[in-house]
Structure formats: C-alpha cells, structure tokens
Amino acid sequence: MAVIDLPPWAVPNGASPSFLDFGGVLRPSTGAGLLRVDRLGSRYKAKLSFPPFTDQAQGRIIVSRLIRAKRMGLRTEYPLVCPQPLQDGVVDGAGQAGTTLRIRGLDRGTLVREGFWISVVRASGQHYLHNVAGEVEADADGRLDLPLSEMLRWPFADGDQVKLVRPMIEGIVDGDEQAWSLSIEHFVGIEFTVEEAG
Structure with a gap:
C-alpha cells in the first residue's frame, strides 16, 4: 500500500504521543492474584501540531497530503x-x-x-x-x-x-474528519493524529 509522506520541512512544534496496549489484566472472581497477559500488537499513536505555515504553498501542500492520507495512510518523522x-x-x-x-x-x-x-x-x-x-x-x-x-x-x-x-511513525490519520484553520493573515494551522495500523 502506498502511503503519503509529509515533506521534510513539515516539522511539528508539538506532539502528544500515546501507547496503545493490547495486553490486559486478568482479575479472577475467586480472589486469586491478578495476572498480567501481554499480547502482540501494542503500538503507538501521536497527535501532532505544526506552527502556522506562513508560506501559502507549504500550507496548501500539507492540506492536500492530509486529505489523501485519510485514504492511503501517512508516514511522518517521529518527534524526538x-x-x-x-x-x-x-x-x-x-x-x-x-x-x-x-x-x-x-x-x-x-x-x-x-x-x-x-x-x-x-x-x-x-x-x-x-x-x-x-x-x-x-x-x-x-x-x-x-x-x-x-x-x-x-x-x-x-x-x-x-x-x-x-525514526518514522506510519499509519492511519485518526478520526472521521480532517480540519485545518485559515487565519486572516493567510496562515494555515494544522494538527492531526496518526495511529500505527500494523
């Protein structure tokens, strides 16, 4: 599956990563000790925000790529x-x-x-x-x-x-809609969440 890459100049200025744990804790009804069960598949997602794009072309490119990424998936650099x-x-x-x-x-x-x-x-x-x-x-x-x-x-x-x-995070752009803001100064403000799919 082809995914959409964000350009290298699209560097987030904020991130809220989270760990999705597919394991769990078994709580016996008999009062026995708790048992932690680890399962394959635990992965990451990250809500990323970007500074306002003052270059109209850059804002236009990011919006276009995010719209396509809803369908195709997205790969972007993980903020360090x-x-x-x-x-x-x-x-x-x-x-x-x-x-x-x-x-x-x-x-x-x-x-x-x-x-x-x-x-x-x-x-x-x-x-x-x-x-x-x-x-x-x-x-x-x-x-x-x-x-x-x-x-x-x-x-x-x-x-x-x-x-x-x-390192890169790759997956789906989370949510049923993708929104961005346009200011009267013609800046484009963008944030989105990407969740690993595999």
Missing part, C-alpha cells in the same frame, strides 16, 4: 526530544520475536540509550515504531542486542533497515 545516534543499522537475523532486536551495521561503541526511538522498515517500506528499554553499546563488530519496551509486531527479515537517526 534529544538527538540520537548519527547512523542507522539493519536487522541482524530473520524471524526475531519478543522484546529484543538484534542489530548490526553500527560503528563500534555506538551507544543506544534507554528511551531512544527506532523504526524498523519492512521490505514493503512500512515502518514500525519501537521504544528502547535499556542502554546498550555496539560491540567491536558493530552489533548489539537492543531491548525494546514492547514486543516486536512483525518477524522482520535479515537486513531490514533500522532507523535510529530519523
């Missing part, structure tokens, strides 16, 4: 609070599952810190956003076992891209 490593890696070995992702192709000593964000890209081009659960350092061969805060949602292929520099 702090800079992350200045290189990307690749998946090291096929068929991985659980909460650890093996990565290769990094420089020796590359440090990936807890709370960093990555997106893993399938061969189809679809991005899956993940959060890093602990600090790890690449070994002499540029490999590391990256702990994740949530379970992998797809058995990625060996060599699939791992985006550390510019």
Whole structure:
C-alpha cells in the first residue's frame, strides 16, 4: 500500500504521543492474584501540531497530503526530544520475536540509550515504531542486542533497515474528519493524529 509522506520541512512544534496496549489484566472472581497477559500488537499513536505555515504553498501542500492520507495512510518523522545516534543499522537475523532486536551495521561503541526511538522498515517500506528499554553499546563488530519496551509486531527479515537517526511513525490519520484553520493573515494551522495500523 502506498502511503503519503509529509515533506521534510513539515516539522511539528508539538506532539502528544500515546501507547496503545493490547495486553490486559486478568482479575479472577475467586480472589486469586491478578495476572498480567501481554499480547502482540501494542503500538503507538501521536497527535501532532505544526506552527502556522506562513508560506501559502507549504500550507496548501500539507492540506492536500492530509486529505489523501485519510485514504492511503501517512508516514511522518517521529518527534524526538534529544538527538540520537548519527547512523542507522539493519536487522541482524530473520524471524526475531519478543522484546529484543538484534542489530548490526553500527560503528563500534555506538551507544543506544534507554528511551531512544527506532523504526524498523519492512521490505514493503512500512515502518514500525519501537521504544528502547535499556542502554546498550555496539560491540567491536558493530552489533548489539537492543531491548525494546514492547514486543516486536512483525518477524522482520535479515537486513531490514533500522532507523535510529530519523525514526518514522506510519499509519492511519485518526478520526472521521480532517480540519485545518485559515487565519486572516493567510496562515494555515494544522494538527492531526496518526495511529500505527500494523
């Protein structure tokens, strides 16, 4: 499925991310202890807002892309609070599952810190956003076992891209309508929510 990409100059000035947890807690009627059940599929969504586009062409382009994204899906850069490593890696070995992702192709000593964000890209081009659960350092061969805060949602292929520099969030534009504001100064104000679909 082709998705709509926002242009690189469309940088949000505010974000309200949220974690959608598909696990749950079993509460026995007998008074026994609670049991946490984790399920595959937990993912992210983010409400993004943009500063007013003073360039009319830019505002026009964003509105056009958001209208099409309602039908086709949207991919945009996930807003980062702090800079992350200045290189990307690749998946090291096929068929991985659980909460650890093996990565290769990094420089020796590359440090990936807890709370960093990555997106893993399938061969189809679809991005899956993940959060890093602990600090790890690449070994002499540029490999590391990256702990994740949530379970992998797809058995990625060996060599699939791992985006550390510019992780992306990809999914559907949430809601039944898409609105934008036009000011008398001809500025265009935009905000929307994108939710991972896969």
